[in-house]
Amino acid sequence: MKKVIIILIILTFACLTFAEDIGLIQKSMIMSTLWQTTSAEYRALAYQAYNIARLRLDEDLKIKRTKKRAIIVDADETVLNNTAFEIRTIVDGAQYYGDFDNWVKSAEGKAIPGSVDFLNYAFENGCDIYYISNRKLSHIEGTLKNLKALGFPQAEESHILLKDNTSNKGIRRDQVAEDHFIVMLIGDNLIDFEDIFRHKNIEERYSSVDNIRDEFGKRFIILPNPMYGEWEKTLYGGTRQISENEKENKLWEHLNSNK
Numbered sequence: 001m002k003k004v005i006i007i008l009i010i011l012t013f014a015c016l017t018f019a020e021d022i023g024l025i026q027k028s029m030i031m032s033t034l035w036q037t038t039s040a041e042y043r044a045l046a047y048q049a050y051n052i053a054r055l056r057l058d059e060d061l062k063i064k065r066t067k068k069r070a071i072i073v074d075a076d077e078t079v080l081n082n083t084a085f086e087i088r089t090i091v092d093g094a095q096y097y098g099d100f101d102n103w104v105k106s107a108e109g110k111a112i113p114g115s116v117d118f119l120n121y122a123f124e125n126g127c128d129i130y131y132i133s134n135r136k137l138s139h140i141e142g143t144l145k146n147l148k149a150l151g152f153p154q155a156e157e158s159h160i161l162l163k164d165n166t167s168n169k170g171i172r173r174d175q176v177a178e179d180h181f182i183v184m185l186i187g188d189n190l191i192d193f194e195d196i197f198r199h200k201n202i203e204e205r206y207s208s209v210d211n212i213r214d215e216f217g218k219r220f221i222i223l224p225n226p227m228y229g230e231w232e233k234t235l236y237g238g239t240r241q242i243s244e245n246e247k248e249n250k251l252w253e254h255l256n257s258n259k
């Protein structure tokens with residue numbers, strides 16, 4: 001009995017130390033990742049995005065187009081759910097550089113709710129599906145395997161356009177647009193839609209969104225991602241290449257300037 005009590009005390013202290021030791025970034029990752037992983041609200045939003053996409057596609061199918069239709073989707077957190085990897089970064093200290101390669105190879109990503117059904121519907125209705133992702137070229141095999149296993153249409157090399165020498169997706173979008181009419185783009189990050197959102201500060205991102213407000217829910221379908229993305233990089237002044245301390249300071253600055 002004594003032993004059990006001692007173990008319990010040690011465990012309690014270990015938990016308390018962990019809770020106190022984790023910084024602001026880690027704390028925010030826990031809640032955002034749990035929200036994306038466990039909340040039914042997240043699922044509902046994903047269904048909402050793909051339901052709207054279907055509505056917009058049905059509208060477009062009534063119009064005669066001379067070019068073949070295409071739908072462009074991003075991969076991560078748009079069709080592939082990587083929350084298990086994000087959880088590993090919190091619980092096991094997995095690092096994006098290195099461990100994400102293994103995660104991609106494992107092809108264990110789950111499908112974002114609504115995505116497989118919608119993209120198969122679009123494909124059956126004559127659309128070409130293109131997956132434009134900033135995963136590295138070396139991720140092609142794992143990405144293909146994952147998309148295929150989940151039943152996504154056109155999971156083939158010519159339809160998966162990964163990051164070559166630039167994260168600028170405009171070049172790859174233009175490539176698709178050469179011989180397609182792009183009905184819509186689906187993503188979780190504003191740079192999945194237009195390059196005007198690259199390298200902007202918070203105010204500029206706001207006004208860029210305001211300027212094209214009518215496109216959202218029409219040609220641009222956006223999914224939520226509170227775990228990472230351009231929005232989060234923007235908090236750090238547009239780069240993640242600063243120390244954890246500097247990052248925390250930036251977060252406090254944003255909190256204090258918005259209260």
Ligand SMILES: [Mg+2]
Nearest residue numbers: 074076077188
């Ligand atoms: Mg994404």
